[in-house]
Amino acid sequence: MYKSKFNKPLEKFKNIHNGKTAILFATGPTIKNYTPLENSEDFIKFGVNSIYHHKNIVNDLNYYFYGSHYYINSYHKKNVDETCSLKNIISFASAYEEGRSHKDINRGNISPERAIELKSVPFENNLQSFTNDVSEYATLGHSIIFPAIQIILYMGIKKIYIVGCDGGYTSGQSSGNAELILLWKKFEEFRTKYYPEVKVISVNPVSLKGLFHDIYI
16 A cells, blocks of 8 residues: 555545445446436435536535646636535545646645645545555556545445446447456455445446446336
8 A cells, every 4th residue: 555645634434424325426338227226315415527417416515526737727627516516415526647637647636735625635646556545655547447446445435336437348249348347346356355245235336237236227
């Protein structure tokens, strides 16, 4: 695990939703097929990046995670700013990587200073390993979905529905991004080791079919 210099502010979220159920909304094609789950009004709801395209979901979110392209896509920047301004949402920003600001690696990710201006919690990623202590170690990055789910587990959530997590799948293709799918498999190994009591349920899975508990609605 990569020791983090910046993630101590995440400590206040430890077990904040202990024993609760959550939905994690990503933006893969299957998000269009989503219909509300039974009793979902009581679930803790998380969304990532361009989930702002789905206003019915955004308006009900508790937490929002975002990262890349903030400075290189003005449309995305505008929508991130608007989403972070919603009073019901606590936002988290991928603002560091392996001890460096994203400003230093030219990926367009938000600066820590701007994240704080938006009242977001900036956090640090690494590219090597998952962690079960996000306040002490950098979360695995590569895709914003992975820091999000590590922080969700840290919050004490015991059941996670993942929606629109298609592993890079796009319409018309039978498989997704091989690297992302491999990372999802490594995540499941990590979850089994550190969070064996947590159940992950994949809603309308495509590329991730068979990896978690699958349901189709």
